[in-house]
Amino acid sequence: MMRSTTADSSLKRFVFAAATACVVAFAGHAAQAQAQAQSSVPVLSVPDFTEVVAKSEGSVVNIRTTENVSVRSSPMGPGNDPYEMFRWFFGPDFVPPGGGRQRNAPAPTPDGQQREVPRGVGSGFIISQDGYILTNTHVVEGANGIFVTMTDGKEYKAKIVGTDARTDVALIKIEAAGLKPLPIGDSKTLRKGQWVLAIGSPFGLESTVTSGIVSAINRDTGDYLPFIQTDVAVNPGNSGGPLLDLAGNVVGINSQIVSQSGGFMGISLAIPIDEAMRIVEQLKTDGKVTRGRIGVQIGPVAEEVAKAIGLPKAEGAMVSNVEEGGPAAEAGVQPGDVITRFESTPITQWSDLPRVVGGTKPGTRASMQVWRKGKEVTLRVKVGEFEAEAPAPDQAAATPDATAADALGLKVSVIPPNVKEREKVRTGVLVTEAGGPAAAAGIAPGDIILxxxxxxxxxxxxxxxLVSGLDKSRAAALLVQRGGQSQWVVVTPAK
Structure with a gap:
């Protein structure tokens, strides 16, 4: 019995040891498998922006502007000093509670003269060692004085080299040497989800850095250029500052925000740097931008229309009108044609056409494909020159029949005969005042709504x-002509 018990005990010990070894081996394999699985899962982390900021912020500048305003006399008497009457009663050394102008302080500007006052602030960045700075047109347009402040506190007075309102790109220059320009990147290589950061002066707070990701590329807002959309915090004062990638290269110019409050709400828009630099070269050389035009009014292709005319996809630019005697008319373009390709560039959205044609040198003979009566037709067109946008005609300001401002923020009038002749239009209304939603969408006095x-x-x-009958919960589309070129503009009525 004793021997048998000992044998049984030995057998039990052997079985336990074997089982333990299996458990240990299994646990080891499980741990190894888990480690392999964990190693195959990427670890997400926020990048370190400190090096990018350190090498870039010295090339980003604060821009403040001034303007002249007319001064009117105060009803309290000459000199525009409301406390002059009190000094007559209480003596020449009277100082009102809380201060006020001292007796011997410089008198305000006399009536009828101009006084220089602060206008606004923005941002910009250096693109050359000899003082060329890139910013937005809306930062410097209409300014009497432009002052550039570096991060080290040095301030320079700048002059405008050239501006382009259609792209909102402006080139200014200061008299300086040995500056450090920011490297220019390639906006075409951007991808959704890519980290980017902005440096600028939001609300006048100089050298402020914010970061985020690229939310969308080629965002079409109805403007002349497609934008880079990001969730980088951009606010008033950031305009004109650079959008940088993690290598410190400029990929865009911060230009707009989409907001219902006037401040950042998660959507900011930047001008692609590739487009901006093409503008810069012309501004440097000529001080202005020369664009091509072919003389057509266009619109989008609706899905139902595409099916009806046999167009494979609802893409291209639908021609609604052809300018008499213009380049397109001479090439044989007809109303109802759908322009699907210009040279080697496919026209996917109707708004692609003005950009492609505008970037073509006037005088170029270009190949253009149109869809007509169920088939493609190839035409040759000689690109004309887009004339500089003229200010609103004097007749518009003097027109007595202007309507009151409507839900779009517009006042309009009949189109004077000379403007109709110049713009080659038969019907429509002339914008005399633009505010509210219309102004925010880019409509300006002198535009013609077709x-x-x-x-x-x-x-x-x-x-x-038509405006009074609009559904205020939906955006309205306006076909607007300016300087012989038409474009659809989307405006959301005020509630």
Whole structure:
């Protein structure tokens, strides 16, 4: 019995040891498998921006502007000093509570003269050692004085080399040497989800850094250029500052925000640097931008229309009108044609065409494909020159029949005969004042509104009825002509 018990004990010990070894081996394999699985999962972390900021912020500048305003006399008497009457009663050394102008302080500017006052602040960045600085047109436009402040506190007075309102790109220059320019990147290589950061002066707070990711590329807002959309915090004062990649290269110029409050709400828009630098070269050389034009009014291709005319996809630019005697008319373009390709560039969205044609040198003979009556037709067009945008005609300001501001923020009037002749239009209304939603969308006095949604605009009274009947929960589309070029502009009515 004793021997048998000992044998049984030995057998039990052997079985336990074997089982333990299996458990240990299994645990080891499990741990190894888990480690392999963990090693195959990427570890996400926020990048360190300190090196990028350290080498870049010295090339980003603060821009403040001034303007001249007319001064009017105070009803309290000459000198525009409301406390002069009190000094007559209480003596020449009277100082009002809380201060006020001292007796011997310089008198304000006399009536009828101009006084220089602060206008606004923005940002910019150095692109050359000899003082060329890139910023937005809306930062410097209309300014009487432009002052550039470096991060070390040095301030320079700048002059405008050239501006381009259509792209909102401005080139200014200061008299300086040995500056450190920011390296220019390639905006075409950007990808959604890529980290980017902005440096600028939001609300005048100089050299402020914010970061985020690229939210969308080629965001079409109805403007001349497609934008880079990001979630980088950009606020008033950031305009004109650089959008940088993690290598410190400029990939965009911060230009706009989409906001209902006036401050950052998660969507900011930047001008692609590739487009901006093409503008810069012309501004340096000529002080202005020369663009091509072919003389057509265009719009989007609706899905139902594409099916009806046999177009494989609802893409391209639908021609609604052809300028008489213009380049397109001479090439044989007809109303109802759909322009699907210009040279080697496919026209996917209707807004692609003005950009492609505008970037073509005037005088170029270009190949253009149109869809007509169920087939593609190839035409040759000689690109004309887009004339500089003229200011609103004097007749518009003097027109007595202007309507009251509507839900779009517009006042419009009949189009004077000479403007109709110059712009080659038969119907429509002339914008005399633009505010609210319309101004925010880029509509300005002097523009001609041809169409509202799917209705042709005939006169101010009919336009007022169309606007009053708009669904205020939906954006309205306006076909706007400016300087011989038409474009659809989307405006959300004020509630």
């Amino acid at each position: 169409t509202l949604n799917d209705a042709d605009v005939k006169d101010p009274e009919q336009f007022a009825k």
